[in-house]
Amino acid sequence: MEYLLALVLLVSMCYAKVEVEEESFFPEYIHPCNFTDDDFEKCVKEQIEESLPYFAKGIPEYSVPSIDPVDLNDIVIDGNGLKLKFSDTKMHGLAGLKLTDLKIQLGGDNESFTLSLKGNLSLTAQYNADGRILILPIKGEGDAFINCYNIEVNISSNLTHVKGKDDKEHLKLLAPKYKYDIESTTFDLKNLFNGNKKLAETTLQFANENWSQLMDDLAPPVVKQIVKTIVKTINKFLSKVTIPRIIIGYKERL
Ligand SMILES: *[C@@H]1O[C@H](CO)[C@@H](O)[C@H](O)[C@H]1NC(C)=O
Ligand SMILES: *[C@@H]1O[C@H](CO)[C@@H](O)[C@H](O)[C@H]1NC(C)=O
Ligand SMILES: *[C@@H]1O[C@H](CO)[C@@H](O)[C@H](O)[C@H]1NC(C)=O
Ligand SMILES: *[C@@H]1O[C@H](CO)[C@@H](O)[C@H](O)[C@H]1NC(C)=O
Ligand SMILES: *[C@@H]1O[C@H](CO)[C@@H](O)[C@H](O)[C@H]1NC(C)=O
Ligand SMILES: *[C@@H]1O[C@H](CO)[C@@H](O)[C@H](O)[C@H]1NC(C)=O
Numbered sequence: 001m002e003y004l005l006a007l008v009l010l011v012s013m014c015y016a017k018v019e020v021e022e023e024s025f026f027p028e029y030i031h032p033c034n035f036t037d038d039d040f041e042k043c044v045k046e047q048i049e050e051s052l053p054y055f056a057k058g059i060p061e062y063s064v065p066s067i068d069p070v071d072l073n074d075i076v077i078d079g080n081g082l083k084l085k086f087s088d089t090k091m092h093g094l095a096g097l098k099l100t101d102l103k104i105q106l107g108g109d110n111e112s113f114t115l116s117l118k119g120n121l122s123l124t125a126q127y128n129a130d131g132r133i134l135i136l137p138i139k140g141e142g143d144a145f146i147n148c149y150n151i152e153v154n155i156s157s158n159l160t161h162v163k164g165k166d167d168k169e170h171l172k173l174l175a176p177k178y179k180y181d182i183e184s185t186t187f188d189l190k191n192l193f194n195g196n197k198k199l200a201e202t203t204l205q206f207a208n209e210n211w212s213q214l215m216d217d218l219a220p221p222v223v224k225q226i227v228k229t230i231v232k233t234i235n236k237f238l239s240k241v242t243i244p245r246i247i248i249g250y251k252e253r254l
Pocket of ligand 1: 034035036037248249
C-alpha cells in the first residue's frame with residue numbers, strides 16, 4: 001500500500017513536471033508571430049534572423065544540437081581517374097549565414113516554406129587523394145582546408161501537420177527541395193606528394209584556378225548534408241513546440 005502510494009505520488013510529480021515544462025516560456029529571443037497580422041511573414045523572417053545564431057549554437061531545452069561546427073559524413077569521389085576521400089569532415093560557419101529571403105504559405109491546401117541563406121562556409125577534413133584532377137596528377141594525405149565564399153542555398157519545403165509524441169499538433173517540413181550557387185572556392189591540401197613543395201604548388205594552383213570543375217563533384221554531397229542538417233534542426237524545434245505556441249491565431253487541423 002505504501003509502495004502504491006509512493007508510486008502514485010511519483011507519477012503525479014512527473015506529470016506536474018511535464019506540465020511545468022509545457023507552461024515554461026520561450027527563451028527571450030523567440031516571440032511567436034500573429035498569423036492574422038498583415039506582417040506575419042515579416043515577423044517570421046525577423047524571428048528566424050534573430051534566433052538563427054542561437055539555433056546554430058544549439059538549444060538544449062528544445063533538443064536542438066549545435067550545428068556550428070557540424071560533422072559531415074565522409075565524402076568520396078571516385079571517377080574520371082580520381083580517388084578522393086574526405087573524412088573527419090567538419091563544416092564551420094552555419095551560424096554566420098544570413099537569411100536573404102523567406103516565404104511562408106500557411107492556411108491553404110498547399111502549405112509551404114521557402115528560405116534562402118547566404119554566406120561563407122569552410123570545411124576542415126582529412127583528405128586522401130590519388131589520381132588526376134583534370135590533367136594534373138594528385139597524390140597525398142593530410143589536413144584539408146576548403147573555403148566556400150558566398151554560398152547561397154535556397155530550400156523550399158512542404159509544410160505538413162503531424163501529431164507529436166505529446167499527442168498535440170505540430171508543423172513539420174517534408175520533402176525539401178533545394179538549389180545552390182557558390183561564388184568561389186579555395187582549396188588547401190597539406191602534405192601533397194609527401195611534402196614535395198614544387199609538385200604540391202603546381203597542383204594546388206591548378207585546383208584553385210579550376211575550382212568550379214572540382215566543386216561539381218564535391219559540392220552536391222556537401223550541400224545535401226547542409227540542407228539535411230538545417231531541415232532536421234528546424235523539425236527538432238517544431239516537434240517540441242505546438243502550433244498554438246509558435247503561431248498565434250492559426251487554426252489547428254488534426
Ligand atoms: C493577433 O492579431 C489580431 C489582428 O491584428 C488581433 O486582433 C489579436 O488580438 C492578436 N492576438 C494577439 C494574441 O496578439
Ligand atoms: C508537396 O506539395 C505539392 C503541392 O501541394 C504536392 O504536389 C506534393 O505531392 C507534396 N509533396 C509531398 C511529399 O507531400
Ligand atoms: C505548392 O506550393 C509550391 C511552393 O510555393 C509551388 O511550387 C507549387 O506549385 C504549389 N502547388 C500547387 C498544387 O499549388
Ligand atoms: C566572406 O568572405 C569574404 C572574403 O574573406 C569577406 O570579404 C566577406 O565579408 C565574408 N562574408 C561574410 C558574410 O562574412
Ligand atoms: C535563391 O533565391 C533568391 C531569392 O528568391 C534568388 O534571387 C536566387 O537566384 C536563388 N538562387 C538559387 C541558386 O536558386
Ligand atoms: C585550368 O584548367 C584549364 C583547362 O583544363 C587549363 O588550361 C588551365 O591551365 C588550368 N589552370 C591552371 C592554373 O592550371
